[in-house]
Amino acid sequence: MKPSDRLARFVDALLRERRPRRFPADPDEAKAMMAAAALKSARPGADLPRQEFVQDLERRLAREMVSAGAPGPTWSRRRLLQLSGAAAAAVVAGIGIDRVAQRTDTTPTPAGGRDMALSDGRWIPVVATAAVARDHAVRFSAGAVEGFVVNRSGGIHALSAVCTHMGCIVRFNSGHGTLDCPCHGASFALDGSPINHDYLQSLPRLQSRVNGDMVEVRVNREA
């Protein structure tokens, strides 16, 4: 293969964000390849990492550092919980992290989010059913549980209020009918699915029911 063909193939891979093939290059050829890499990275925004990658790597590092008992940097308990997404919200909801981790490994919901169900819990009344207008959400705190009771086209359900990005508490935006995070701008529909960042996990659903004129949410016994 001619040198110009080899270099062209290398450049093609870069421009398509693909991994170039390996080949033994002579030093001058390699310099031209380096120049190509530098030119590619000069395009505005081209050299910024995907947010998803940064977070996945953090999750992996946190896990490996913890399991190896390595003496290096450690993640705070709070951050570990945030990183584990549904598990984080589950702990806020008073569920043990181990149980949720087990559950979520096998039962992802179609939206990529995870619902939280309890075999061992109690029902707590949180909001008057009449207080939740159609296509609105009402915030509640029940012990350690931070959530919203949502009336979506007449159907009542409850969602965790803990943003699956970094663990801030989302707010109801009545103008848009969305749950918005004040920290980094994540936005969720009233069914919990993320709107503006499709790599985010959905807000986990909490078990809820209408009992008389109250909406009840199921939390574990300690909560």
Next chain:
Amino acid sequence: MRVVAPSAPASQPVQWEAVYRETAVIVYRFIYARVGNRPDAEDLTTQVFIRALPRLRLPAAIEEIRSYLLATARTVLADHWRRHYDVQLAALEEGLPAAPTEPFDPASEEEGIRRANLVLASLPENYRHVLELRFLRGYSLRETAEAMGVSLSNAKVLQHRALRRASGQEMP
């Protein structure tokens, strides 16, 4: 093996998580400018953190953590270029953009563009044109050939010569 020595009083909690988010972007950008594609940049960034983290001792100043991570990145990159292309990285490093000191710094962003423009501006017209079409506009080789009114194989040769010239090599 280099170990980052403690430099801050232990009573001052280091916000490692914030340090991670900042340095991850810095390391990624440093590597990206030297591999030019996302899959390699993600792999190598991962390798840097996997290797460096168990050797980091906190608390340490962010500058120390950053320079240790970048030193690790240089090793990982040298390894990559040696294994994939059988070349020594040190010989290739001249004239490359410096490591960014901020995760997203508009100034360094402009610096990159300025440098690229500078490199491009120093090239003869047809060399500059082929690189602009390919790297700034993302044209395929075929589209580039059409836009320049040359054959596909001519465009390929032009691209080859332009990149060698852009990397500081004298070409006929």
